[in-house]
Amino acid sequence: MNYRQLQNSVYQNASMGVTALKSMIPMVSDSNVKNLLIRQYNGYKAQKELTARQMKECGFTPSEPSFMSRMMTAASVNMQLRRDSSGGNAAKMAIKGTNAGIIELTEKLNHTSCSSPQAIQSAKEYLxxxxxxxxSLKPYL
Structure with a gap:
């Protein structure tokens, strides 16, 4: 995995976070959890913008996750929160999604041949x- 692939992995990870939380936040009934999710959403949005800017400076265009992937995520979030919009369920869903992203990005980071210390450090900070x-979400489980 090279610089472009590593940066694109971070970009896609943050993009999926934006997609999932954009669907979740309006449906969550617990204001404390909702505030944590808003903070997390803003972090994903900032990471996505930063990574896109860094890639463009190097002449690369980040690629979005597939339309199907984004739609399936949004549909799953809506279905699960329609049944239970409690803070505990929302925290559990966010933790599961975040863990999935951590696993995926950690695997890619562990198998990278990227020679950019800045890109590697940025991915580790994101993790x-x-x-x-x-x-921050565990107390609400």
Whole structure:
């Protein structure tokens, strides 16, 4: 995996977070959890913009996750929160999604041949923020 692939993985990870939380936030009934999800959403949005800017500076265009992937995520979120919009369920869903993203990005980071210390450091910082997001949601389980 090279620089472009690693950066695109971060971009897609953040994009999926934006998609999922954009669907979740309006449906969550617990204001404390909703505020945490809004903060996480804003972090994903900022990461997505930063990564896109860094890629464009290097002459690359980030690619969005597939339309089908985004639609399936939004539909799944809507279905699950229609049954239970409690803070506990929303926290559980967000933690599961965040963990899935952590696993995917960690695998890619562990198998990268990217020679850009900046890109590797940026991906590791993103993963640290993701761990903090999980920790902030755990009390609501």
């Amino acid at each position: 640290r923020r993701e761990q903090k997001n999980i920790e």
